[in-house]
Amino acid sequence: MPLTADAHPLVQLVPTEQALLQRVRQLVAEQIGPDADRVAQQDEFAWDTFRLLAREGVIATAFPRAWGGSDATTLLRVRIIEELASVCSTAASIITGTDLSSRPIVAGGSAALKDALLPDLASGAKQAAFALTEPGAGSDVARLACHYRDAPDGGVLISGRKKFITRASTADVFVAVARREGGPAGAKGLTAFVVPRHAAGVSVSAHIPKLGWNGVPISMVDFDGVAVPADHRLGDEGRGMALAQDTLLRARIGHAAIALGRMRGALQIATQYANQRQVFGQAVGAHQGIQWMVGSMAATLEASRCLVYATAMRYDAAMADPAGPPVGAALASLATHASIAKMQVTDQCMRMVVDCLQLMGGNGYLKAFPMERFLRDAKMNQIGEGTSEIHKGLIGRHVLGQAAAMARHPCLDFEPDLFCGEGAGA
Ligand SMILES: Cc1cc2nc3c(=O)[nH]c(=O)nc-3n(C[C@H](O)[C@H](O)[C@H](O)COP(=O)(O)OP(=O)(O)OC[C@H]3O[C@@H](n4cnc5c(N)ncnc54)[C@H](O)[C@@H]3O)c2cc1C
Structure with missing residues (x-):
């Protein structure tokens, strides 16, 4: 059934997972959905939503059990994010944003740093x-x-400006990526650190007004010779890009799940409207042109759903491999699948929300109806954590490389001259 994800063959959850998902659905129906319009009215951090999700143990799904989390699978997390995003991008992005900002600490922090930070991050404190x-x-x-x-005490002094930082105004710590002064240029020179918000030399700008995603404001952050203790470095020096990529890989699956949930919510709203609204003596939905639109959107929704769930399952399987997390070609393949899900589903979501708004006529354009909010929020998923163009390039390069490494297609078994001329690959 395209409008619900109930009993989807790709989603096999154990009873405790089902119970959490069921609770999220209840919150969506009774609190988060009815409150979504109010949350989106102003771009101040949505504390009520954050505290509710923390209290209900949903924030904790991003964290390992050893530090107060619930070690949730990515498959469960995408289902939760999908449910939240079907009514409220802010609520969904509170979950994905928590993972984005905490994952580098989980993946790269020392045991002492994790003990000091993760339990409070998992509880929402x-x-x-x-x-x-x-x-x-x-x-x-x-x-x-x-x-x-380097600072004399063995730590480092960080300086520089960061832009577009979500939740900068409410964060207690920043995960900042920087390069050693005079060190190697490019990705190899990057290292990640935890920077306490209240350290001397940290300043956070006022919120920067934006098109949508209200409730999760962004700011500029300036570091002016900020002293960071040695044990606040995440991973080895020069591993900052690898940590960022590990974090962004998960975040991309999260973006795809937000887009999936929004598509589902938009299609439900638009079709319920089309069933109700009368034009030329019958419901909007009784017209064949509208049925074709809806049919095509429902097929896109189901295809997107399969893509998001399958990508989450790939990620979970890769992380559970007894041989350890993926590296090299296996990691590149997993990252490509995350890029495919992110690009495909966020782009389809943008198109679908535009069509759903169209289906509602002038009412779709009004602030009194949720579709204009869905439309404004949809744009962000095509930009954050790698734009659609960046993902297209990544996927394209991966596939061209894969083709170069494969045996020639059996229907292309020509002599070199006939194939592509001299110098053509085998
Ligand atoms: C609301 C919001 C929240 C954000 N939150 C955070 C956050 O919490 N932390 C954080 O670090 N960042 C955050 N970001 C930043 C976000 O990740 C970047 O905006 C995004 O990665 C794009 O970078 P850019 O804006 O500098 O665009 P640019 O890199 O300047 O790109 C401009 C255009 O050029 C295109 N382009 C770039 N390179 C290529 C190429 N090789 N081929 C083809 N086209 C190309 C892009 O697709 C885009 O259309 C946030 C952004 C927004 C808007």
Whole structure:
């Protein structure tokens, strides 16, 4: 049934997982959905939603059990994110944003740093923000200029400006990626650190007004010679890009799940409207042109759902491999699948929300109806954590490389001259 994900053959959950998902659905129906319009009215952090999700143990799904989390599978997490996003992008992005900002600590922090930070992050007593992007480095992360140098006490001093940082105004700590002053250029020179919000030299700007995603504001963050203790480094020096990629891989699956949930919510709203609204003596939905639109959107929704669930399952299987987490070609393949899900589902979501709004005529354009909010929020999923263009490039390069490594297609078994001329590959 395209409008619900009940009993989907790809989603096999154990009873405790089903119970949490069921509770989330109840919250969506009784609190988060009815409150979504109010939350989106102003771009102040949605504390009520955050505290509710923390209290209900949903924030904790991003964390390992050893530090107060619930070690949730990615498959369960995408189902939860989908449910939240079917009514409220803010609520969904509180879950994905928690993972984005905490994952580098989970993956790269020392045992002492994890003990000090993760239990409070898992319970919602504290928040982190992920500070990667800079005014001169967005898609091209390797250009980032924020830098550090050694401090006399064995720690480092960090300076530089970070841009577009979600939850900067409410974060207790930043995960900041910087390069050693005078060190190697490019991705190899990057290292990640935990920077306490209240350290001397940290300043956070006022919220930067934006098109949508209200309730999760963004700010500029400046570091001016901020002293960071040695044990706040995440992973080895020079591993910052690898940690960022590990984090973004998960975040991309999260973006796809948000887009999936929004598609489902938009289609439900638009079709319920089309059943009700009368035009030329019958419901809007009774017209064949509308049925074709709805049929095509429902097929896109189901295809997107299969893609998101399958990508989550791939991720869970890769992480559960007894041989350890994927590296090399296996990691590149997993990252490509995350890029495919992110690009495909967020792009389809944008198209579908536009069509759903169209289906509602002038009412779709009004602030009194939720579709204009869905439309504004949809744009962000095509930009954050790698734009659609960046993912298209990543996927394209991966597939061209894969083709180069494969035996020639059996229907292309020509002599070199006839195939592509001299110099053509085998
Ligand atoms: C609401 C919001 C919240 C955010 N939250 C955070 C956060 O919490 N932490 C954080 O670190 N960052 C955050 N970001 C930043 C976000 O990740 C970047 O905006 C995004 O990665 C794109 O970078 P950019 O804006 O610098 O665009 P640019 O890199 O300047 O890209 C501009 C255009 O060029 C295209 N382009 C770039 N390179 C290529 C190429 N090789 N081929 C083809 N086209 C290309 C892009 O697709 C885009 O259309 C946030 C952004 C927004 C809007």
